[in-house]
Amino acid sequence: MSTTFEKLMNGADGGLAVLQVLAENSFDSVLITDASTEGKIIYANKSFKKLTGHEPSEIIGKTPRILQGPGTDAKVIERLSVALKTGGKFEGKAINYKKDGTPFIMFWRVLPIKVGKKIIAWVAIQREGSAI
Numbered sequence: 719m720s721t722t723f724e725k726l727m728n729g730a731d732g733g734l735a736v737l738q739v740l741a742e743n744s745f746d747s748v749l750i751t752d753a754s755t756e757g758k759i760i761y762a763n764k765s766f767k768k769l770t771g772h773e774p775s776e777i778i779g780k781t782p783r784i785l786q787g788p789g790t791d792a793k794v795i796e797r798l799s800v801a802l803k804t805g806g807k808f809e810g811k812a813i814n815y816k817k818d819g820t821p822f823i824m825f826w827r828v829l830p831i832k833v834g835k836k837i838i839a840w841v842a843i844q845r846e847g848s849a850i
């Protein structure tokens with residue numbers, strides 16, 4: 719029997735199963751933080767490990783600031799801070815650092831995850847840009 723995407727997403731656990739397959743297998747890094755201003759990481763996929771060298775289990779409870787360093791553009795981070803405070807979206811690029819200290823260009827988007835009007839978490843979709 720055929721189904722529609724809406725039926726699949728709204729069916730018992732269907733939406734959850736779809737999202738899990740997408741997040742776990744995405745070529746892009748996916749990072750989810752809690753909704754607090756501190757923004758602790760609650761999920762990172764395998765591509766995050768490939769991109770940054772950090773094992774997801776090691777960085778749960780930390781904040782994505784661990785990726786920042788001396789070369790990170792403060793103006794970009796300020797723009798993200800404003801988006802977080804106002805519930806807006808962010809897209810930008812900045813120098814970030816891998817676990818071994820190697821700098822790279824991070825392209826990333828941050829979006830609020832809302833239930834009704836309430837923001838329950840934030841998600842980032844991230845990938846590496848060309849060499850510095």
Ligand SMILES: Cc1cc2nc3c(=O)[nH]c(=O)nc-3n(C[C@H](O)[C@H](O)[C@H](O)COP(=O)(O)O)c2cc1C
Binds near residue numbers: 799812824826
């Ligand atoms: C979901 C999410 C993903 C983030 N990912 C990154 C990232 O990949 N690189 C980065 O430099 N900052 C990232 N940040 C930004 C920092 O966690 C932090 O919010 C930012 O530095 C602003 O706070 P601060 O001004 O107190 O440092 C991310 C934030 C959120 C909410």
